[in-house]
Amino acid sequence: xxxxxxxVPQPSEEKYLINVATVRDALSSSFRITGLDGPAEGSELAxxxxxxxxxxPMYFVEEHTLGPSLGKKNIQDGFNSALAGFLLVxxxxxGYYRWVGVFASxxxxxxxxxxxxxxxxxxxxxxxxxxxxxxxxxxxxAVDANVLINERIREELRMxxxxxxxxxxxxQRALVTILDANLAALAVAIILFALGSGPVKGFAVTLSIGIxxxxxxxxxxxxxxxxxxxxxxxxxxLKV
Numbered sequence: 606x607x608x609x610x611x612x613v614p615q616p617s618e619e620k621y622l623i624n625v626a627t628v629r630d631a632l633s634s635s636f637r638i639t640g641l642d643g644p645a646e647g648s649e650l651a652x653x654x655x656x657x658x659x660x661x662p663m664y665f666v667e668e669h670t671l672g673p674s675l676g677k678k679n680i681q682d683g684f685n686s687a688l689a690g691f692l693l694v695x696x697x698x699x700g701y702y703r704w705v706g707v708f709a710s711x712x713x714x715x716x717x718x719x720x721x722x723x724x725x726x727x728x729x730x731x732x733x734x735x736x737x738x739x740x741x742x743x744x745x746x747a748v749d750a751n752v753l754i755n756e757r758i759r760e761e762l763r764m765x766x767x768x769x770x771x772x773x774x775x776x777q778r779a780l781v782t783i784l785d786a787n788l789a790a791l792a793v794a795i796i797l798f799a800l801g802s803g804p805v806k807g808f809a810v811t812l813s814i815g816i817x818x819x820x821x822x823x824x825x826x827x828x829x830x831x832x833x834x835x836x837x838x839x840x841x842x843l844k845v
Contacts, residue, residue: 684737713822739808
């Protein structure tokens with residue numbers, strides 16, 4: 606007190622010892638207590654318990670208060686991880702596929718916008734760390750779809766196909782593979798939501814929404830942008 610040590614005498618434990626009986630079961634409407642000499646001692650113990658004999662003083666040696674800052678930091682770290690993954694993916698797409706990679710990056714951003722918009726419409730939905738993990742996985746799966754399309758287009762161009770026909774054939778040939786992979790992942794996400802609980806459900810929700818959005822943006826979104834840019838032009842070459 607005031608910078609000086611003050612000794613507080615601790616009361617003897619014997620002062621609060623009312624009985625040495627042993628409770629064998631959890632306290633409920635029916636339980637078993639052993640170590641009593643007879644019904645009279647049992648009745649006395651019940652009377653003492655009802656009278657509040659268990660109320661004993663507490664002495665705080667040390668006390669810590671854990672605020673919400675730790676959870677907030679985890680959410681911020683998860684957001685930063687998803688953002689870093691998105692930027693790295695965009696750099697890869699643009700550096701490897703050039704203008705077609707730019708179109709894929711725009712579609713990938715649209716995928717994230719759709720995912721967040723749908724999440725905001727779900728009553729009581731909260732974006733947690735498992736949800737962040739689902740978003741990060743969605744980014745990877747959306748990139749996989751764009752890579753399949755671009756590689757199909759490259760393959761057609763190497764075979765000497767005209768640019769417009771290569772684009773048409775690339776999207777058609779990649780569509781089956783994209784649907785197969787994404788529908789399988791969507792089925793797994795639905796199973797996780799049905800059988801899981803808590804964080805697992807949050808991961809499954811974001812993953813499911815992200816998969817559906819990625820199938821739309823990777824196929825329809827990028828195709829619309831490509832047709833808008835190249836549809837009315839005569840292409841002799843296409844750099845992919």
